[in-house]
Amino acid sequence: MTESFFSRGFRGRRQPSATAGRLPPGQYETPDFPVLSAGPTPRPPLASWDFVLRGADGPVARWSWDEFQALPHVAVKADIHCVSKWSKLDTIWEGVSVDTLLAEAAARGVKSAPYVLAVSDGGYTTNLPLADVTGGKAWVAVNYDGAPLAPQHGGPARLLVPHLYLWKSAKWVRQLRFMEHDKAGFWESFGYHNYGDPWREQRYTGDP
Amino acid sequence: MKGDDMRASDERAADERADETLRLDGNAAAGILSEVFVPDLTTARATCANCGTIRAMGALLVYAHGMGTVIRCPACGAVVLRIARTRTHLWLDPTGASLVVMAGAPASSVT
Amino acid sequence: MSSGTLVTREPRGSSVPSRAPKIAWRLATVVDVVTETPRARTLVLDVPDWPGHRAGQHVDVRLTADDGYQAQRSFSIASAPEDVRIALTVQRLDDGEVSPHLTDVLRAGDRLELRGPIGGYFVWEAALGGPLLLVAGGSGIVPLMAMLRHRATALVAASMQARHGVPARLLYSARRWDDVFYRRELARLAEDDETLEVALTLTHEVPAGWTGFRRLIDRMMLAEVAWPPAERPHVFVCGPTPLVEAVAAALVELGHDPELVKTERFGPTGGSA
Numbered sequence: 064m065t066e067s068f069f070s071r072g073f074r075g076r077r078q079p080s081a082t083a084g085r086l087p088p089g090q091y092e093t094p095d096f097p098v099l100s101a102g103p104t105p106r107p108p109l110a111s112w113d114f115v116l117r118g119a120d121g122p123v124a125r126w127s128w129d130e131f132q133a134l135p136h137v138a139v140k141a142d143i144h145c146v147s148k149w150s151k152l153d154t155i156w157e158g159v160s161v162d163t164l165l166a167e168a169a170a171r172g173v174k175s176a177p178y179v180l181a182v183s184d185g186g187y188t189t190n191l192p193l194a195d196v197t198g199g200k201a202w203v204a205v206n207y208d209g210a211p212l213a214p215q216h217g218g219p220a221r222l223l224v225p226h227l228y229l230w231k232s233a234k235w236v237r238q239l240r241f242m243e244h245d246k247a248g249f250w251e252s253f254g255y256h257n258y259g260d261p262w263r264e265q266r267y268t269g270d271p
Numbered sequence: 272m273k274g275d276d277m278r279a280s281d282e283r284a285a286d287e288r289a290d291e292t293l294r295l296d297g298n299a300a301a302g303i304l305s306e307v308f309v310p311d312l313t314t315a316r317a318t319c320a321n322c323g324t325i326r327a328m329g330a331l332l333v334y335a336h337g338m339g340t341v342i343r344c345p346a347c348g349a350v351v352l353r354i355a356r357t358r359t360h361l362w363l364d365p366t367g368a369s370l371v372v373m374a375g376a377p378a379s380s381v382t
Numbered sequence: 383m384s385s386g387t388l389v390t391r392e393p394r395g396s397s398v399p400s401r402a403p404k405i406a407w408r409l410a411t412v413v414d415v416v417t418e419t420p421r422a423r424t425l426v427l428d429v430p431d432w433p434g435h436r437a438g439q440h441v442d443v444r445l446t447a448d449d450g451y452q453a454q455r456s457f458s459i460a461s462a463p464e465d466v467r468i469a470l471t472v473q474r475l476d477d478g479e480v481s482p483h484l485t486d487v488l489r490a491g492d493r494l495e496l497r498g499p500i501g502g503y504f505v506w507e508a509a510l511g512g513p514l515l516l517v518a519g520g521s522g523i524v525p526l527m528a529m530l531r532h533r534a535t536a537l538v539a540a541s542m543q544a545r546h547g548v549p550a551r552l553l554y555s556a557r558r559w560d561d562v563f564y565r566r567e568l569a570r571l572a573e574d575d576e577t578l579e580v581a582l583t584l585t586h587e588v589p590a591g592w593t594g595f596r597r598l599i600d601r602m603m604l605a606e607v608a609w610p611p612a613e614r615p616h617v618f619v620c621g622p623t624p625l626v627e628a629v630a631a632a633l634v635e636l637g638h639d640p641e642l643v644k645t646e647r648f649g650p651t652g653g654s655a
Binding site for chain 2: 145270
Binding site for chain 2: 405440442456497500501502503504622623624627644645646647648649
């Protein structure tokens with residue numbers, strides 16, 4: 064009945080874009096920064112906030128907020144792509160490279176492993192191969208667009224992995240756990256692709 | 272004084288509420304629930320598997336995340352139900368609900 | 383000026399139940415687009431095989447572009463269940479994706495894809511009894527107006543005693559006088575019915591000579607307007623999430639039974655993005 068129906072005069076939010084070449088398949092550019100949430104916004108007091116890298120066999124490296132802020136920060140400009148089809152180009156962030164965190168952790172005896180599980184306040188998790196958070200591909204970001212990262216966008220700190228769909232950039236991240244074996248996170252175990260490469264449009268479980 | 276404490280905590284609560292604008296009621300999930308369940312689930316009473324609170328599904332908190340519908344217990348915040356739609360399937364994770372009781376029409380007589 | 387095309391249907395239950403699934407996508411036809419306020423329009427729709435609805439329910443509306451792109455939003459039904467046509471009142475959000483299309487582009491004769499009625503939780507009908515307390519913020523008035531329209535129709539032939547058994551009060555918050563939906567109709571309903579009271583609060587700007595409330599709804603205002611908890615009113619609160627949560631929390635603090643306070647949060651956009 065409705066296969067061929069379309070709404071006269073409706074185009075939605077999308078606009079023809081000079082940047083179309085930078086958009087992965089099926090994505091639309093947005094000037095906004097949509098907020099998607101699966102739960103209430105966590106509000107950890109900075110005085111008790113910490114960030115942990117946890118080795119597969121137990122040892123941890125832990126930074127308090129002040130210690131974390133004392134690590135070298137870098138600026139990042141990246142395009143971000145949400146599986147719900149919006150993309151935002153040239154977003155500006157500031158944070159600590161995961162490479163830096165790994166090096167610091169290694170100096171404290173924390174050994175990495177082939178897989179990583181990011182764990183956030185509120186219980187959200189997402190999994191990634193180690194190779195996808197190293198080599199300058201991932202950061203723990205604390206600033207967005209020149210200001211401290213707002214709670215609804217994942218502040219005080221979120222993971223940022225722009226080459227994968229944005230659900231991998233875990234908001235409110237508190238831990239990166241190294242794992243010998245891959246373990247599916249919140250969305251990966253519930254319909255979504257385990258890896259999530261926007262350029263191959265790997266949105267859902269079973270997408271090639 | 273106590274009045275000031277109340278005002279300060281009222282303001283904090285108001286700030287927190289202002290940030291939770293994405294939170295909706297169980298009714299907001301009624302559309303997608305109607306694709307999964309036959310009876311209207313918003314009036315069904317669900318038991319939270321985490322804390323045991325029993326409320327009508329319409330009174331649960333819905334986070335209509337772009338990737339899926341996440342329904343949480345208003346008492347403890349645990350996920351009671353989540354639904355995701357992929358290209359070809361509807362996913363339902365009912366593990367956060369230990370019981371769902373729906374009012375339904377009496378069973379039709381079969382001959 | 384408002385839904386003048388009031389046509390009543392037969393009481394529900396008088397026809398053979400349909401075998402079709404109750405909530406399926408259907409193509410409605412736009413009969414009229416009526417201006418309510420500078421930013422809000424009421425869409426009057428003919429829906430084929432409409433199964434009828436209960437006051438408070440909503441529909442999902444889906445727009446499809448010619449390249450297949452789709453956007454979907456929920457809208458509360460403004461019309462009484464007794465009306466043959468359904469009415470949706472939509473407020474235009476300037477940066478919305480769906481609402482500007484509905485308020486500015488849609489015209490009589492166009493078709494609109496929708497499914498419903500949806501949601502059996504946030505509903506009221508006269509048989510449930512009263513007292514009935516309705517609290518609306520902005521476009522949250524829409525489902526509550528369906529309840530008041532239903533109440534007016536259901537009680538039209540009722541005795542004064544019957545009406546006093548289902549008293550109703552509406553507390554409606556809007557930014558300015560011009561943003562108040564159904565102004566004339568609410569005034570008329572309240573004038574014609576001594577068992578209905580309507581209180582407005584304007585939060586941004588008041589007209590000259592305004593004697594009503596002029597602030598955000600707070601606990602004190604609710605204590606003034608609401609029945610005492612001992613009366614056990616049915617309460618329905620609808621509007622943007624922060625208002626709904628503040629009002630619901632205040633009512634519970636005042637002693638109202640949480641099971642009797644039903645909420646419909648519209649989210650940040652007031653429900654019509």
